[in-house]
Amino acid sequence: MKADIAIIGAGSSGAAAACLLAQKGYQVVLLERRNQENAGARWINDVPPWMFEYAGIEMPEPPEKVVDFAPFVLRTQNGKGRVYIDQRPMWGIDMRLLIKRLHQKAEKLGVTLIDQCQITDVIIKNNRPIQIALKRNDFLGKSQQMTYKANLFVDASGVTQALLRKVPALDAICPQLPPQSYIHASQGVFEIIDRAGAKNYLETLGEQTGTFICFPAIEGGYSTLMLYINPNFDHVDILTGVVNDGHHGTGETLIHTFRKAQAWIGDRILGGSARIPLHRPYNQFVTEGAALIGDAACHVFPAHGSGVGSGMIAARMLTDAISQYDDPGRLEALWQYQARFQKDRGAVHAAYHVFSTMIQSMSEDDVKKLIEKGLMTKENIISSLNQQLPVPGIESILSMLVGSASAPFIAFKFLTQFPKLAAASVLFSYYPDKAEGLSNHSWKMISSLME
Ligand SMILES: Cc1cc2nc3c(=O)[nH]c(=O)nc-3n(C[C@H](O)[C@H](O)[C@H](O)COP(=O)(O)OP(=O)(O)OC[C@H]3O[C@@H](n4cnc5c(N)ncnc54)[C@H](O)[C@@H]3O)c2cc1C
Structure with a gap:
């Protein structure tokens, strides 16, 4: 069989790409390892709405949009450090419904969606993938073999990186990340079986229902627990994330x-757990005939492991870039996609990668001090939730100056990261527009300083 473009993985990134590419008239096949109904994230994710608009994906409406802009508080457990934001710039999205909507739209646009299939082989010619072999198990458990030829293969298979590890040219430029470059995250929506108990818990904290309450460094370094009790006291959403360094538990624990x-x-009503890459995007995530999008390319905002918006934006940038060329798999076309992503989102991700690496090295006490001493300011937190670079205003600067005077050691550790943050955003704005630009290694060398 033959398609213009074969996408591996029907989660939010792959499904968004299928819709956007089919809208441009490409013949697309979308291949998924699980049942179609179980593809991608199966829990509630928080996404800044501007990212849907930027990606060209229709805005979610209820019931897909489960929480509107809502109050958010970042606090220490004893409440001595507390930063309150009256409207966090994110919506809570039921990912099951978003992915279902994207699948339905893709199929309406003529995309062929094949679920329960695994790639068994990739045929490479002149360093370029030209065909994949698949094995599919039908509902009777009978296995079926098939092959797909395509001009472009897109790996949207998340942390599995199913295509990437089978294409030597990609494998060579996208190294396996060490375990500590992942977080293990869990999310669950749980019933509240004792409303008085839930009320009492909130009263003890001095917080309200309908507020996202976030405890950073709950086990030191990068370990977070965030909860949200809905205004009717029906359910509580809990999100946890722990760096995968072997010293802490998992999101689930x-x-x-x-x-x-x-x-x-x-009891848990819905939810799930998975690993998320907490790393800036690979320096290169395209080769002739193949491109990565979403978690597979580390298109994840490193401050809080959010990849839904970035994956959809990558899908949009890929579509825009290749539609200018006859051959969608041509390296020149794919490079346009890569350069646009690096200049625009790569800069922001690289800057926050510096920040999250610093947080990983801190103890619970260090992080407490950052909050208590006013070094983590409201403006900085809003920028981070909105996945944008911070532009500190006067209030933030004053707060950081006062905080620095009372906690000079921790302030030094924190504030010395800011020049690195600025350097990262400048460096990424110079990402080479052509493949030859990376060949002298100077960009790669400088970018390695951001690790
Ligand atoms: C608990 C938790 C909470 C999170 N919260 C947020 C949040 O609030 N906001 C946010 O933006 N992000 C959040 N994330 C991250 C977000 O879920 C991911 O960044 C996002 O799902 C990535 O989408 P993707 O399509 O790139 O990959 P995935 O969602 O991983 O989808 C990949 C798809 O590829 C399929 N696949 C894998 N291997 C193969 C193969 N060999 N062949 C065919 N198909 C294959 C998989 O079955 C899957 O359906 C959270 C993650 C977790 C685990």
Whole structure:
């Protein structure tokens, strides 16, 4: 069989790409390892709405949009450090419904969606993938073999990197990340079985329902627990994330420990767990005939492991770039996509990668001090939630100056990252427009200083 473009992975990135590419008239096949109904994230994710608009994906409406802009508080457990934001710039999205909507749209646009299939082989000619072999199990468990030829293969398979590891030219430029470059995250929506208990818990904290309450460094370094009790006290959403460095538990163990201490929390209604790459995008994520998007390319905002918006934006940039060329797999076309992503989003991701690496090296006490001493300011937190570079205003600068005077050691550690942050955004704005630009290695050498 033959298509213009074969996309591996029907999660939010792959499904968005399928829609956008089919809209441009490409014949697209979307290949998914799981059942179609189980593709991609199966929980509630928070996404800044501007990212849908930028990606050209229709804005979610309820019931897909489960939470509007809502209050957010970043606090230490004892409440001595507390930064309150009356409207966090994100919406809560039911990913199951977003992905279903994208699949339905893709199929309406003529995309062929094949689920329950695995890539068994990739045929390479002159360093370029030209055909993939697939094995599909039907509902009776019978296995079926098929092959697909395409001009472009897109790896949107998330952390599995299913195509990437089978295409030597990609494998050579996208190294395996070490375990500590991932976080293990879990999300769950749980029933509230004792409203009085939930009310009491909030009263003890001095917080309100309908507020996202985020405890950073709950186990030191990069380990977070965030909860949201809905205004009717029907359910509580819990999100946890822990760096995968072997010293901490997993997202799931954090949820387990928290639930054990809170008897008012009942059964899980929905949710799931997975690893997320907490790294800036690979320096290169395209080769002749193949491109990566989404988690597969580390298109994840490193401050909080958010990849839904970036994956959709990557899909949009890929579509815009290749539609200018006859051959969608031509390196020149794919390079346009890569350069646009690096200049625009890569800069922001690289800057926050510096920041999240610093947080990973901190103890729980260090992070507490950052909040208590006013070094983590409201403006900085809003920028981070909105996945934008911080532009500190007078209030932030004053708060950081006062904080620095009372906690000079931690302030030094924190504030010395700012020049690196600025350097990262400048460096990425100079990402080479052509493949030859990377051949002298100077850009790569400088970018390695951002690690
Ligand atoms: C608990 C948790 C909470 C999160 N919260 C947020 C949040 O609030 N906001 C946010 O933006 N992000 C969040 N994220 C991250 C977000 O879920 C991911 O960045 C996003 O799902 C990435 O989308 P993707 O399509 O690139 O990859 P995935 O969602 O991983 O989809 C990849 C798809 O490829 C399929 N696949 C894998 N291997 C193969 C193969 N060999 N052949 C065919 N198909 C294959 C998979 O089955 C899957 O359907 C969270 C992640 C977790 C785990």
